[in-house]
Amino acid sequence: MTRFSWWHVAVGATVVALAAAVAIDFADHPGSTIGAWVCLALLGGGYAAFGWRSFTADDPATNAFAAAAVDRRERASAVVFPLLAIVCTSVGVAFDPNLATLQAITFPIIWFSVDPMRRAIVLNVLLAVGVTLGFLVSTGTSPAAIAQAIVIETISLLFSLALGLWFSFALRQGQENTRLLNELRAAQGELATLSRDSGILSERERLAGEIHDTIAQSLTGLVMLAQRTRGQLPDDLSPARANLQVIEDIAREALVETRALVAASAPVDNDGGLLPALQRLISRFTRETGVTIDLETTAYTGQPNEVEVVLLRCAQEALANVRKHSGATSVSLGLAEAAGIISLTVSDNGAGIDAARPIDGGFGLAGMQQRLALLGGTLRVAQSASGGVELAVTLPAQGAAEARGSGGAPAAGAGDRAGAARVPPAAGRVTS
Numbered sequence: 001m002t003r004f005s006w007w008h009v010a011v012g013a014t015v016v017a018l019a020a021a022v023a024i025d026f027a028d029h030p031g032s033t034i035g036a037w038v039c040l041a042l043l044g045g046g047y048a049a050f051g052w053r054s055f056t057a058d059d060p061a062t063n064a065f066a067a068a069a070v071d072r073r074e075r076a077s078a079v080v081f082p083l084l085a086i087v088c089t090s091v092g093v094a095f096d097p098n099l100a101t102l103q104a105i106t107f108p109i110i111w112f113s114v115d116p117m118r119r120a121i122v123l124n125v126l127l128a129v130g131v132t133l134g135f136l137v138s139t140g141t142s143p144a145a146i147a148q149a150i151v152i153e154t155i156s157l158l159f160s161l162a163l164g165l166w167f168s169f170a171l172r173q174g175q176e177n178t179r180l181l182n183e184l185r186a187a188q189g190e191l192a193t194l195s196r197d198s199g200i201l202s203e204r205e206r207l208a209g210e211i212h213d214t215i216a217q218s219l220t221g222l223v224m225l226a227q228r229t230r231g232q233l234p235d236d237l238s239p240a241r242a243n244l245q246v247i248e249d250i251a252r253e254a255l256v257e258t259r260a261l262v263a264a265s266a267p268v269d270n271d272g273g274l275l276p277a278l279q280r281l282i283s284r285f286t287r288e289t290g291v292t293i294d295l296e297t298t299a300y301t302g303q304p305n306e307v308e309v310v311l312l313r314c315a316q317e318a319l320a321n322v323r324k325h326s327g328a329t330s331v332s333l334g335l336a337e338a339a340g341i342i343s344l345t346v347s348d349n350g351a352g353i354d355a356a357r358p359i360d361g362g363f364g365l366a367g368m369q370q371r372l373a374l375l376g377g378t379l380r381v382a383q384s385a386s387g388g389v390e391l392a393v394t395l396p397a398q399g400a401a402e403a404r405g406s407g408g409a410p411a412a413g414a415g416d417r418a419g420a421a422r423v424p425p426a427a428g429r430v431t432s
Contacts, residue, residue: 007108008052014105015044022096032095032138039092039099043085051081051109082110082123090130094137100152103131107160117168121161128157208262216262219255223248257324259288274308274335275300278315282333285319291331293319298336304398310371311335311344311393314379317368318346318391326350328388337397344393347384368393 019040026033085106092099106127114120135149226248230241275297282293302308315333322328328350336343369379377395384390 011047011105012044014102015040015047018099018101021098025096029096035095036092036099039088039095043088043092043102046081046084046088051085051113079114082113085109086123086127086130089127090134093131093134097135097138100131100135103127103156103160107156107164111160111164111167117165120164120168124157124160124164128153128160131156211258212262216255216258219251219258222251223255226251259323261320273302274311277308277312278333278335281312281316281319285323289323291322291328293331293333296332296334298334298338300335300337300342301397303342307342307375307395307398310375310377311342311395313371314344314368314391314393315346317365321365321389321391322346322348322350326388340397342395342397344395345390347386347390348388349384349386350388352387353381353383353389 019037022033022036022040085102089099089102089106092102107124110120110123110127114123132149132153135152136145139145139149226244230244230248233241233244235241278295282295285291286293303311319331322331326348328348331346331348334343334345365379365381371377372379372393372395375395377393380392380394382390382392
């Protein structure tokens with residue numbers, strides 16, 4: 001049952017009760033009784049056919065006070081049925097004054113069904129005038145009858161306006177409170193997401209520091225010790241020298257992977273915007289690996305901080321994979337914006353894709369895809385033109401001014417520097 005089922009019962013009970021009440025005068029005034037029954041039948045039938053639609057919404061946003069959300073049939077009932085109720089009530093009173101009791105349901109029908117409020121007020125006045133005229137038809141036009149009809153309908157109209165305006169205000173206030181509650185819940189959800197992501201990033205940064213200060217240092221020492229020991233051994237101990245070479249190679253590979261893991265988990269420095277951050281990343285990568293990186297940007301404009309952080313993280317993860325797997329000697333990094341889409345590509349001339357190894361098997365790529373999915377982005381990994389690997393990221397562009405003007409809470413990872421993420425349009429080629 002809908003929450004307005006009680007109202008359907010009330011309308012039906014009122015119509016039936018009034019039909020029984022006017023039947024008492026059937027012997028003395030059969031014509032008036034039949035006319036009153038016809039009016040009640042039209043009112044009850046109209047309500048059963050389509051008038052009830054205005055009272056079936058479970059959400060206040062779908063009733064007559066928000067007509068944009070009501071379907072075409074409900075809009076028709078919201079216009080036609082109140083007019084039918086006014087006509088049936090007014091004509092019914094002309095047949096039998098007892099039908100003035102129908103005002104008890106006709107006034108609420110107008111308030112529930114009609115929007116905007118000024119139209120409901122006009123229909124309230126129209127009902128009062130119609131019932132007054134009905135009284136004059138049924139009771140006569142003597143001064144006393146006129147005065148009585150005017151007084152009764154004036155009081156009825158004033159009570160209807162007072163209750164209707166109060167109810168409308170209370171309902172609208174309830175809708176506003178519901179909207180604010182939904183916004184509060186959404187903000188709480190975003191805050192929980194920000195808190196969780198902040199905790200994850202903090203833990204990753206802590207682990208990166210621990211790995212750098214412990215495992216990486218130990219592996220560096222192991223490489224140096226293997227080199228020194230191998231140089232001190234006589235030439236006739238070639239098996240021992242070969243074993244030390246294997247130990248050194250294993251330690252070097254573990255050190256490369258450890259440094260790649262630390263680089264992928266390092267804090268994101270996005271002060272000044274994405275382009276300066278990428279240049280710092282490229283400079284550090286070239287200094288540590290000796291690999292040349294070409295950065296080419298085309299028509300890129302500044303984006304909100306959460307977008308630029310994701311793009312920087314993707315570049316960071318891609319370069320970590322280059323360092324760890326590819327053996328490349330040169331890398332190209334492209335950043336472009338066109339038709340509302342931002343694209344970031346990282347390609348190398350390294351070993352390429354191993355067909356026996358799934359490209360989405362690593363934690364880094366999975367984390368990258370999760371970050372991109374939150375912003376509606378995509379990730380593609382394929383073979384590059386130079387035979388290596390090309391990683392392509394696409395994201396819908398979001399103007400910084402638009403994000404700031406929307407008044408909403410920033411997305412996960414936005415931080416406090418949403419305004420600092422903007423950079424001027426850039427084009428050209430920067431080689432580190």
